[in-house]
Amino acid sequence: MKKIIISLVIGILVASCTNAKKASEVSAVYIPSDIYMGLSCEELAAAADKVRASVPGLETAVNSTQKTDKNKEIAAWIIFWPAAMMMKGNAEEQAQLANAKGQIEAIKTAAMGKDCG
Numbered sequence: 001m002k003k004i005i006i007s008l009v010i011g012i013l014v015a016s017c018t019n020a021k022k023a024s025e026v027s028a029v030y031i032p033s034d035i036y037m038g039l040s041c042e043e044l045a046a047a048a049d050k051v052r053a054s055v056p057g058l059e060t061a062v063n064s065t066q067k068t069d070k071n072k073e074i075a076a077w078i079i080f081w082p083a084a085m086m087m088k089g090n091a092e093e094q095a096q097l098a099n100a101k102g103q104i105e106a107i108k109t110a111a112m113g114k115d116c117g
Contacts, residue, residue, distance in 0.1 A: 019089040020069040023059035026094050029102030033059045036110035044116055051100050058097040065090035 036044060069089060 019091070020066040021062065021090065021094055022066055023062040023097060026062060026097045026101070028105050029095075029098040031099070031102035031106040033106040033109035033113065034054055034064060036107050037113065041109065041111065041114055041116035044107055044111045044114070048111075051103045053106075055097070055100050058093065058100055063098050065093050071113065102114040 036047065039047065
């Protein structure tokens with residue numbers, strides 16, 4: 001029984017230590033739509049396509065870094081637990097993905113303001 005409790009405590013610590021997020025957990029940052037208001041509907045569509053094309057790669061990078069960080073964290077807890085406190089996370093990848101999501105929202109807002117179809 002004691003081993004089960006210790007295993008549960010260690011499992012909870014390992015699961016909750018890193019600040020790395022999955023792509024689905026990353027929210028868009030606010031990007032003002034004003035920067036896109038000077039574009040025509042066609043230019044807005046092209047800008048949206050360009051940003052949308054980058055999102056899968058960014059999501060893959062976020063998820064990959066998150067998975068690697070989790071694996072390193074598990075190894076750190078097993079081998080040398082203080083090292084688990086120094087995990088890098090994936091903040092840079094999260095910021096890039098959040099920015100892309102924000103750009104898409106800003107472009108959509110600009111397109112709605114111009115009555116683009």
